Structure formats: structure tokens, C-alpha cells
Amino acid sequence: MIMIVSKLIGDKRRYRQYKARIRRLPEDYRTAVEAIERYLMHFVPADNESAISEFEDLAELFERAASDGTPIRELVGDEPTEFVEEFARNYTKGGYAPDKERQRLLRGIERAIEAERTGR
């Protein structure tokens, strides 16, 4: 799993540092981060930098929360999927879809509109 992830995010060293930071968190926070991390894997990052900074920002959020003693519920809200999707939006262009698929969709629509305009 780590091998696949490392390949995906391009920067093994920063990814290992992130993992080490997560291991130092109190256990409950770590459990929450791991659940979020698993869900984040379904979003396609915009590029390598986005992929790794996403994890680093996640670690920072939880380190800060652990220091402040913020309860996990206050951190993720009543709808954790909404929080995680909002969080993931900063690092992707097309959410669940790879950027090339988003481009393909836009090209397809453009073609249709062009055909409509010129009357085929």
C-alpha cells in the first residue's frame, strides 16, 4: 500500500515524514486521520505537490487540534464527509475524476456546442 501511495504522490521522503508525524499523534486523533486519509485516496490530486501538501496540511490540522485539545467532533463536524470533501477540494481539480477525464468532458461539451452552433 505504502509503495503504491508513494509512487502516486511522487515524494517518498515527505510522505514518510507525514507518516511519522501521524504516528506521534494521540491514538484517537491518529485513528481519525487514518480514516480521513483512506477517504482522500479516492480524490485525484491536481499534481504531485498537491498530493503531498494535502497530507502535510492534514497532519498540521490534527497536530494543532491535539495541542489545543479540540474534540474530534468539533474538528470534523457533524458531517465528516462534507468536511473532507471541502478539504480535498484545495488539492484537486476534478474531485473524484482524474484531470484528464475532466478535460475530456469539457472537450466533448465544446464539440457538441460547436456542432449545435454550425448546424452540423
Place this chain on the structure above:
Amino acid sequence: MGKQTTEMLKGTLEGVVLAILAGRPAYGYEITAWLRDQGFSDIAEGTVYALLVRVEKRGLVDVTKVPSEKGPPRKVYSLNDQGREYLEEFWTAWRFLSERLEQLREGGR
């Protein structure tokens, strides 16, 4: 906080946070605490954090790291000129929306 309020706040939270920062620099925890004090009790701290990451990426805020006695340094956010300009646009959009809604409420002119 009702479901409708939560949904409406989502679309305006960015403007709300920038308006708070126009008053004075603040870090994420303070912003969330202020929102909760004001009755926005459903706001997740993580959502505010995600929003701050976004406005930072877009260059609307400046970030200073301040050492903290416990844990990593705190990131203190302040509104910069580009952010102030963006906030003005937000208020313009808000005025437009609230005027139209008020008209609708008064009988749909």
C-alpha cells in the same frame, strides 16, 4: 443551528472569514471560536482550516507563524490588499443577493 442556516452559511463562509480577518489578524481556532460564539454552532474547525488553506493559496491573506508553547507554531492570518479587494466584491454580491431576496419576500416584483 437549522439545516437551512447551515446550507446558506456554506456559500458565504469565505466572505464571513475574510470579514473577520478585516477586523484583526487571527488564527484558525480563534475564528472558529468566534463563529461558534455568534451562534454558528455547526461549523467544523476543519472546514474553517480548509477555507484558510484556500484563501492562502489564492493570495488573499498573509500568514505569519507564531511559536506556541505547546505543539506546532500557530499560523496567524491577516487580510492583505488583494483580500480586501476580494472582500469588497463579496459585499457587492451580498448586497445584490439580499436586495433581491428582500424584494421577493415583499411580493415578487
